[in-house]
Amino acid sequence: MLDRHPVPHANRSDSRTTARRRLQAGLSAAVLATGLLTLAPGIARAQDASDAQCFRPGGGTTATVQIPAKKAPYRIAFANGFIGNAWRVQMLQTLKAYAEQPAVKPLIKELRIVSVGTDVSAQIAAMDNFISAGFDAILIDANSPTAFKPVMRRAKQAGVVVVSFDNTLDRTGKEGPLVQVNQDQTEMGRKMGDWLLSTMKNKNHVLEVRGVPGNSVDRDRHDGFRDALKAAPGIQVTEVVGNWDDGTGQKAVADALAVNGSFDGVYTQGGSVGVTRALLDAHKLVPIGGEGENGYRKLIAANAKDGLLGDSAGQSPALSAVALKAALAVLQGHAVPEEVRVPIPEANYKTLVAGTNYFPELSDTFFAAHDFPACGITLSAADITGQSAK
Amino acid sequence: MSAHPASGIGLAVRHKLLPILAFVIFALMFGLYLLLQPHGIQTSVLVTASNKGALLALVAMAQTLPVLTGGIDLSVGAIVVLANCLASNLVNGTPAQIGLGVLAVLGTGVLAGAVNAMAVVVGRLQPIVATLATSTMFYGVSLLLRPSPGGEVDDDFASALTGDVWGVPVSLLLLIAVLGLLWWPFSRSVTGRGLFAVGSSDASAFMSGVPVGRARASAYLGAGLLAGMAGLLLTLIAESAQASAVQAGDFTLNSIAAVVIGGTSLFGGSGGLVGSVFGAFILRTIGDLLFVSAASPLWQPLFQGLILLGAVSLGALPLLRVRNRLELFR
Numbered sequence: 001m002l003d004r005h006p007v008p009h010a011n012r013s014d015s016r017t018t019a020r021r022r023l024q025a026g027l028s029a030a031v032l033a034t035g036l037l038t039l040a041p042g043i044a045r046a047q048d049a050s051d052a053q054c055f056r057p058g059g060g061t062t063a064t065v066q067i068p069a070k071k072a073p074y075r076i077a078f079a080n081g082f083i084g085n086a087w088r089v090q091m092l093q094t095l096k097a098y099a100e101q102p103a104v105k106p107l108i109k110e111l112r113i114v115s116v117g118t119d120v121s122a123q124i125a126a127m128d129n130f131i132s133a134g135f136d137a138i139l140i141d142a143n144s145p146t147a148f149k150p151v152m153r154r155a156k157q158a159g160v161v162v163v164s165f166d167n168t169l170d171r172t173g174k175e176g177p178l179v180q181v182n183q184d185q186t187e188m189g190r191k192m193g194d195w196l197l198s199t200m201k202n203k204n205h206v207l208e209v210r211g212v213p214g215n216s217v218d219r220d221r222h223d224g225f226r227d228a229l230k231a232a233p234g235i236q237v238t239e240v241v242g243n244w245d246d247g248t249g250q251k252a253v254a255d256a257l258a259v260n261g262s263f264d265g266v267y268t269q270g271g272s273v274g275v276t277r278a279l280l281d282a283h284k285l286v287p288i289g290g291e292g293e294n295g296y297r298k299l300i301a302a303n304a305k306d307g308l309l310g311d312s313a314g315q316s317p318a319l320s321a322v323a324l325k326a327a328l329a330v331l332q333g334h335a336v337p338e339e340v341r342v343p344i345p346e347a348n349y350k351t352l353v354a355g356t357n358y359f360p361e362l363s364d365t366f367f368a369a370h371d372f373p374a375c376g377i378t379l380s381a382a383d384i385t386g387q388s389a390k
Numbered sequence: 391m392s393a394h395p396a397s398g399i400g401l402a403v404r405h406k407l408l409p410i411l412a413f414v415i416f417a418l419m420f421g422l423y424l425l426l427q428p429h430g431i432q433t434s435v436l437v438t439a440s441n442k443g444a445l446l447a448l449v450a451m452a453q454t455l456p457v458l459t460g461g462i463d464l465s466v467g468a469i470v471v472l473a474n475c476l477a478s479n480l481v482n483g484t485p486a487q488i489g490l491g492v493l494a495v496l497g498t499g500v501l502a503g504a505v506n507a508m509a510v511v512v513g514r515l516q517p518i519v520a521t522l523a524t525s526t527m528f529y530g531v532s533l534l535l536r537p538s539p540g541g542e543v544d545d546d547f548a549s550a551l552t553g554d555v556w557g558v559p560v561s562l563l564l565l566i567a568v569l570g571l572l573w574w575p576f577s578r579s580v581t582g583r584g585l586f587a588v589g590s591s592d593a594s595a596f597m598s599g600v601p602v603g604r605a606r607a608s609a610y611l612g613a614g615l616l617a618g619m620a621g622l623l624l625t626l627i628a629e630s631a632q633a634s635a636v637q638a639g640d641f642t643l644n645s646i647a648a649v650v651i652g653g654t655s656l657f658g659g660s661g662g663l664v665g666s667v668f669g670a671f672i673l674r675t676i677g678d679l680l681f682v683s684a685a686s687p688l689w690q691p692l693f694q695g696l697i698l699l700g701a702v703s704l705g706a707l708p709l710l711r712v713r714n715r716l717e718l719f720r
């Protein structure tokens with residue numbers, strides 16, 4: 001199981017002793033400049049032409065963030081929220097693995113990660129601590145979209161670059177350098193609607209399995225999906241709540257099948273393995289759109305010939321690596337869009353290849369959409385799970 | 391511990407052993423944190439620690455009052471979120487409007503406490519079940535007040551109360567004021583002493599003429615007021631609100647942990663608010679220690695759990711000197 005293979009503790013040189021000698025946060029840049037001399041020539045290659053493809057603007061704005069270049073290497077902090085599911089663990093592992101890449105490693109003096117749980121005030125305090133400690137950039141997967149207004153003011157005063165990803169912030173227009181990295185959730189829902197319309201034989205009755213109620217991701221994916229279905233007027237949609245959870249989804253779909261008999265197609269926002277198992281148990285294999293779990297892709301590959309024509313696209317845990325890449329790019333003085341929308345990693349029953357976009361030997365909970373080739377983030381599954389030989 | 395029972399200081403130390411122990415643990419942990427801080431003792435570091443510590447301390451104090459009577463309040467977290475959502479709508483505008491807003495928020499806290507008191511004292515429901523039900527109710531109201539995260543809060547007011555005066559965090563001063571102006575007089579009143587009496591043995595308290603109902607009701611009312619203050623402080627820290635059931639549950643669980651670490655018995659009758667304050671600060675310092683320790687992220691929850699277990703175990707040390715072994719089963 002993935003969760004039992006934590007990435008070994010990185011033996012970073014302890015920067016604390018040198019840091020303590022510093023008197024003020026304001027001095028840190030100067031100290032860094034005279035600091036490590038390991039600026040390999042390979043650094044320039046780390047930010048190459050692929051950036052324009054990776055940092056695609058979105059979210060209705062093309063504004064960019066640009067600050068005067070700071071001298072590498074940088075001190076980067078990550079104020080994570082909770083850590084209690086497979087996605088978050090893989091997200092952290094990906095971040096650490098990406099920071100160890102030969103092209104990235106010389107740029108980073110220190111990568112400090114703290115997970116504070118679900119408490120908003122603790123996450124605000126963690127950010128405050130990172131600001132006081134003079135970090136150059138702070139990454140954040142925010143517990144609340146609105147609660148960071150005051151701490152963003154303090155980040156602006158201190159000149160700290162903030163990159164939020166996955167659960168991003170509501171922009172107020174008053175913050176300092178803030179880059180937000182995410183995938184377009186509405187687009188993801190729309191893709192799945194289009195997929196079902198192009199794959200279903202009959203277009204009469206569709207089952208939609210929604211996520212956690214009240215969450216903006218659930219709302220956006222739902223809106224995109226319904227928008228795509230407008231192309232088939234008169235199609236009937238049954239909605240159940242699956243909470244993005246395998247157990248809940250499996251039960252909800254089993255119930256829906258018991259009541260409705262069968263559907264022409266299914267869209268689930270998450271918990272795709274459970275939802276698919278419910279279809280398999282009922283012998284009602286139909287076209288399906290779902291998230292990016294490895295187990296789901298395994299089931300599609302095994303059952304496509306029997307009618308489980310599946311499409312899989314999901315929130316990639318590698319967003320953390322893109323966020324780090326964006327932070328480094330801003331610190332190096334590059335212009336990066338304020339709102340980065342990375343391409344959605346997608347695979348369907350025709351494009352699934354074992355070992356490339358799904359992994360028969362890895363656990364079901366691994367998120368198969370584990371890299372962003374367009375961003376130069378091409379970590380192998382072994383790099384991420386810490387099973388690599390080196 | 392071995393002081394002669396007749397000596398006044400020895401007696402006081404014995405009575406306050408657990409809060410003192412909690413204070414020592416906190417002082418050691420926080421000292422270690424400041425020592426490992428890359429930039430030493432800065433005002434900003436103290437303000438950050440004080441803000442998040444005072445927030446949890448208020449919730450822990452709210453939880454302590456019902457626990458002293460042998461009850462529990464599972465709705466403190468929900469009252470914090472309720473006050474947070476209300477404050478995000480009201481604490482804005484002219485100074486007079488802000489003042490009224492603050493009063494309305496605290497009043498709502500007391501009102502929520504009154505609902506609990508009604509259920510427990512008049513309705514004679516088990517506190518654990520009654521407050522579980524009311525917590526869902528309070529969360530429902532929060533959701534109505536703030537369907538989606540956000541809110542406008544006066545910047546200057548928020549910055550002033552979450553900042554510092556001459557290097558001393560304002561939130562810490564507020565906490566001391568609450569202890570000195572509310573808890574200290576109350577704990578010396580007849581009703582205040584009734585809390586402990588009811589918690590030790592409600593039957594004997596009743597037979598001795600202690601106002602049992604009033605003492606119990608005051609515990610839940612006080613819990614509501616303190617949780618309302620916590621909600622207000624959260625609003626000032628975040629300058630917004632979110633009707634989050636997860637956050638409410640988080641506060642409730644952490645408040646119970648802080649109460650136990652601070653030396654208040656979950657069976658009631660012994661303990662106090664001061665210990666809970668240190669308990670809350672200990673809990674928060676665990677997070678700070680992770681910050682300076684550079685522990686690998688996947689190991690952090692384990693470290694957190696181990697430190698927590700250590701702190702709770704130290705709180706149980708006095709059990710070892712129990713004279714009557716039957717007390718162990720209480």
